[in-house]
Amino acid sequence: MENKFAIAIHGGAGTILQSEMTPEKEEQYKQDLMFALNRGYDILKSGGDAVSAVEAAVSALEDSALFNAGKGAVFNAQGEHEMDASIMEGKNREAGAVAAVKGLKNPIQLARKVMEKSEHVFLVGDGAEIFAKQFDLPFMDKEYFHDEFRYQQWLSIKDTDNFQLDHSVDKEKKFGTVGAVALDMTGNLAAATSTGGMTNKKYGRIGDSSIIGAGTYANNNTCAISCTGSGEFFIRGVVAYDVSCLMELQGLSLHDAAEQVIQKRLMEINGDGGLIGVDQKGNFVLSFNTEGMYRGAGSYNTQPFVDIYK
Amino acid sequence: MENKFAIAIHGGAGTILQSEMTPEKEEQYKQDLMFALNRGYDILKSGGDAVSAVEAAVSALEDSALFNAGKGAVFNAQGEHEMDASIMEGKNREAGAVAAVKGLKNPIQLARKVMEKSEHVFLVGDGAEIFAKQFDLPFMDKEYFHDEFRYQQWLSIKDTDNFQLDHSVDKEKKFGTVGAVALDMTGNLAAATSTGGMTNKKYGRIGDSSIIGAGTYANNNTCAISCTGSGEFFIRGVVAYDVSCLMELQGLSLHDAAEQVIQKRLMEINGDGGLIGVDQKGNFVLSFNTEGMYRGAGSYNTQPFVDIYK
Numbered sequence: 001m002e003n004k005f006a007i008a009i010h011g012g013a014g015t016i017l018q019s020e021m022t023p024e025k026e027e028q029y030k031q032d033l034m035f036a037l038n039r040g041y042d043i044l045k046s047g048g049d050a051v052s053a054v055e056a057a058v059s060a061l062e063d064s065a066l067f068n069a070g071k072g073a074v075f076n077a078q079g080e081h082e083m084d085a086s087i088m089e090g091k092n093r094e095a096g097a098v099a100a101v102k103g104l105k106n107p108i109q110l111a112r113k114v115m116e117k118s119e120h121v122f123l124v125g126d127g128a129e130i131f132a133k134q135f136d137l138p139f140m141d142k143e144y145f146h147d148e149f150r151y152q153q154w155l156s157i158k159d160t161d162n163f164q165l166d167h168s169v170d171k172e173k174k175f176g177t178v179g180a181v182a183l184d185m186t187g188n189l190a191a192a193t194s195t196g197g198m199t200n201k202k203y204g205r206i207g208d209s210s211i212i213g214a215g216t217y218a219n220n221n222t223c224a225i226s227c228t229g230s231g232e233f234f235i236r237g238v239v240a241y242d243v244s245c246l247m248e249l250q251g252l253s254l255h256d257a258a259e260q261v262i263q264k265r266l267m268e269i270n271g272d273g274g275l276i277g278v279d280q281k282g283n284f285v286l287s288f289n290t291e292g293m294y295r296g297a298g299s300y301n302t303q304p305f306v307d308i309y310k
Numbered sequence: 311m312e313n314k315f316a317i318a319i320h321g322g323a324g325t326i327l328q329s330e331m332t333p334e335k336e337e338q339y340k341q342d343l344m345f346a347l348n349r350g351y352d353i354l355k356s357g358g359d360a361v362s363a364v365e366a367a368v369s370a371l372e373d374s375a376l377f378n379a380g381k382g383a384v385f386n387a388q389g390e391h392e393m394d395a396s397i398m399e400g401k402n403r404e405a406g407a408v409a410a411v412k413g414l415k416n417p418i419q420l421a422r423k424v425m426e427k428s429e430h431v432f433l434v435g436d437g438a439e440i441f442a443k444q445f446d447l448p449f450m451d452k453e454y455f456h457d458e459f460r461y462q463q464w465l466s467i468k469d470t471d472n473f474q475l476d477h478s479v480d481k482e483k484k485f486g487t488v489g490a491v492a493l494d495m496t497g498n499l500a501a502a503t504s505t506g507g508m509t510n511k512k513y514g515r516i517g518d519s520s521i522i523g524a525g526t527y528a529n530n531n532t533c534a535i536s537c538t539g540s541g542e543f544f545i546r547g548v549v550a551y552d553v554s555c556l557m558e559l560q561g562l563s564l565h566d567a568a569e570q571v572i573q574k575r576l577m578e579i580n581g582d583g584g585l586i587g588v589d590q591k592g593n594f595v596l597s598f599n600t601e602g603m604y605r606g607a608g609s610y611n612t613q614p615f616v617d618i619y620k
Contacts, residue, residue, distance in 0.1 A: 093546050093579055100434055120515045121542045124410055125435045127514025204437025205430045213523040213548035232431040236403050238523035241548040242555075249559035269403055 004282035005044040006299035007182045009037050009057050011067040013228045013274035014176075016292030018309055026308065029066055029294060033306040036060035037296040040180055041304050050190035050224070051089050051112065054180040058085075058108040058192045061178035065147055067294070068176020070106055073145055073196025075154035081145045083196050084210035085111040090189030090218035099124045099210040105138040108194045111210075113137070121212065125204075150199070157200050177209050179216070179226025181278045183299075189224035189278060191216045191240070197231075207231020213241040220280060222247040223254050228293065229266075229273010237266050243277060254279040262287040314592035314610045315354040317492045319347050319367050321377040321604030323538045323584035324486075328619055336618065339376055339604060343616040346370035347606040350490055351614050360500035360534070361399050361422065364490040368395075368418040368502045371488035375457055377604070378486020380416055383455055383506025385464035391455045393506050394520035395421040400499030400528035409434045409520040415448040418504045421520075423447070431522065435514075460509070467510050487519050489526070489536030491588045493609075499534035499588060501526045501550070507541075517541020523551040530590060532557040533564050538603070539576075539583010547576050553587060564589040572597040 011033055018026075040057035044050070062070025073081040085107035086097035096115025099122070104110055110132050114123055123131055132139075179193040193216045195209040208215035208231040215231070217240035218224035225240040234240075239261055246257035258277050266273070267289060274288025276295065284297045291310060298304030321343055328336075350367035354360070372380025383391040395417035396407035406425025409432070414420055420442050424433055433441055442449075489503040503526045505519040518525035518541040525541070527550035528534035535550040544550075549571055556567035568587050576583070577599060584598025586605065594607045601620060608614030 088546075095546050100437075118513070119542070120513070121545045122516040122521075124514040124516055127410075127512060131513040202437060203428070203430070203441040204434040206432040206434055211432075211521060211523070212545050213521070213551065217548070232429070235431045235522050236398075236405050238527070238548060238551040241523065241551060245552075245555040245559060249555060 003185050004300045005183055005185050006278045006282045006284045006297070007037065007040045007044055007053055007057065007180065008276040008278055008284040008286060008297040009033065009040065009061065009180045009295065010226065010228050010274065010276045011061055011178050011294030012176045013288045013290045013293035015290060016308055029308060030306050032064040032066050033294060033296045034304065037298060037304050037306060040182055041298045044182060044184055047185055049186070050182040050184040050188045051087070053182040053184065054087065054190045054192035055108055055112055057180035058178055058194050059106045062106050062108060062194055067178045068196045069178040069194040071145060072147060074150050074176065074199040076197065077158065077200050077202040079154065079158070081196055083107045083194065084206055085194035086210045086212060086216040087111045087115055087192040088190065088212055088216050088218040090220035090224055093219055095121050095212045097122045097210040097212060098128045099206045100204055101125070101128045103129065103139040104132060105140045108192050109137055111192070122210070154199055177228035179228060179276060181224040181226050181276050183224070183278045183280060183282060187220065187280055189218045189220050189280065191218040191224035191226045193226045208234035208239070211235055213238050215240060217241045217244055219244055223277045223279045225275055225277045227273060227275040230271055233266060233269055233271025234273065237269055237271055239266060239275065243275065254283050255285050258285040258287040262289050313495050315493055315495050316588045316592045316594045316607070316609035317347065317350045317354055317363055317367065317490065318586040318588055318594040318596060318607040319343065319350065319371065319490045319605065320536065320538050320584065320586045321371055321488050322486045323598045323600045323603035325600060326602030326618055339618060340616050342374040342376050343604055343606045344614065347608060347614050347616060350492060351608045354492060354494055357495055359496070360492040360494040360498045361397070363492040363494065364397065364500045364502035365418055365422055367490035368488055368504050369416045372416050372418060372504055377488045378506045379488040379504040381455060382457060384460050384486065384509040386507065387468065387510050387512040389464065389468070391506055393417045393504065394516055395504035396520045396522060396526040397421045397425055397502040398500065398522055398526050398528040400530035400534055403529055405431050405522045407432045407520040407522060408438045409516045410514055411435070411438045413439065413449040414442060415450045418502050419447055421502070432520070464509055487538035489538060489586060491534040491536050491586050493588045493590060493592060497530065497590055499528045499530050499590065501528040501534035501536045503536045518544035518549070521545055523548050525550060527551045527554055529554055533587045533589045535585055535587045537583060537585040540581055543576065543579055543581025544583065547579055547581055549576060549585065553585065564593050565595050568595040568597040572599050
């Protein structure tokens with residue numbers, strides 16, 4: 001198993017139609033995906049660890065304005081940016097998660113601090129921000145998170161009871177989350193997920209991105225998984241852990257387990273979205289039941305690539 | 311399967327030693343457990359639904375000062391009471407959860423409103439309280455939640471970095487949560503869990519009680535589960551859903567699945583605590599790997615009973 005490594009990333013799934021995309025925009029997306037993928041890939045290729053690889057890849061996606069996480073986080077009902085993130089490593093199954101945090105440049109880095117520097121797994125709201133201030137994690141002002149497109153998108157629905165799962169096209173069918181999963185050369189797995197949630201979200205709503213078992217899961221015996229989609233369904237389906245259970249308890253391959261969860265088990269409760277996964281053999285999977293998923297992968301025997309449509 | 315019904319409840323697990331308990335105190339615990347159990351049992355026996363039964367039983371436990379939920383919620387680092395709760399029904403696998411909410415008399419009733427009256431599953435903090443105010447849910451003042459024993463317990467550690475999982479005896483080994491699981495005569499399952507978290511908790515810490523899949527899970531095809539224990543480990547072990555997976559994917563009985571999770575799989579990551587479960591056949595299980603668990607159960611063929619020690 002030595003010297004095998006693999007990484008996969010996603011930037012959200014949904015109704016991503018080529019007809020609605022300009023070649024320039026498509027190129028921007030692919031560029032930012034490839035940049036994030038290579039951040040993680042290079043770490044793994046030079047012998048770095050899986051946790052650092054997924055943290056680096058997700059941080060890069062958080063730093064892009066194109067994806068709904070970090071800098072690109074959507075506006076909530078108060079016109080603010082409330083972010084969720086989680087991370088898990090597969091060796092000891094340690095995990096860290098934060099939800100409803102504001103101002104942090106990279107929520108995934110805070111999730112890692114929760115995993116490594118606290119006795120807790122899950123911190124939310126102001127409390128999580130107070131915890132963050134013990135560390136050298138950058139906080140940014142409101143301007144940093146401002147994006148005119150997303151602001152207009154929010155203005156168009158802000159005085160309604162509507163909310164939406166990220167930007168553009170069919171307002172009901174776009175999910176914004178970013179994530180990464182990795183296997184390093186020592187055989188350790190890790191998974192990380194980050195999101196800005198839903199445009200115009202109210203009431204402190206949290207999706208699956210910060211929920212261990214739902215949006216993120218890692219276990220060296222099975223797989224590392226990061227999900228994106230209609231968060232409520234991913235919570236009810238305990239989707240990330242479901243893939244692990246099908247592998248562990250029924251002996252399914254990573255590919256078959258992921259496909260069964262996304263194309264069948266999640267559909268039974270009408271959930272849509274996708275997931276990325278890696279296993280200890282260096283396999284990766286990119287599964288989704290939507291029109292598209294911003295995604296990319298690379299491994300010890302596969303050159304890094306990115307893709308958008310089905 | 312018709313006319314079968316079952317209910318089980320818990321009031322927390324941990325190092326509950328008979329040597330530390332007075333007969334009067336033991337009697338109080340048993341009385342409050344039996345009252346809560348009968349609230350649910352009577353609903354089921356007269357043909358009521360599982361969701362109403364678990365909501366009623368957990369509400370009664372929240373109204374007791376003896377258990378760490380609702381009225382009996384412990385003090386956090388700010389000397390406040392921050393509560394978490396979740397509920398799930400097994401027919402459509404709908405779920406509702408709230409975390410870090412203050413002032414609500416019965417957080418479990420808010421979790422049910424989230425399940426039935428919102429498009430979301432999980433609401434946290436102030437936002438969840440704003441959502442609550444649309445409904446006729448009682449909010450109570452600080453005096454209602456004040457308990458001298460818990461206050462002294464908090465004072466003794468409040469200026470330290472220590473936190474503890476509920477009251478008394480061995481400060482490291484007591485977990486405070488309440489929960490209920492039920493099967494109704496129509497064959498539907500439901501599960502509910504509620505907690506005040508850890509004494510002196512900081513940073514908006516959330517345990518497993520509000521996490522679907524970790525502290526609470528229900529699926530008519532398998533079981534309804536409510537957990538209590540060291541929440542961080544229950545999150546990492548995705549414990550409630552783990553029982554369901556062992557039943558669904560390996561054909562284990564409710565009893566064997568629960569025991570395997572609590573006595574083996576959870577112990578592998580050093581987690582301690584317990585869980586209660588029911589299945590569609592009218593079986594119930596009360597599993598724990600600690601010295602004791604406040605618990606009770608009753609069914610179509612078992613008279614209601616309560617118990618504390620191993």
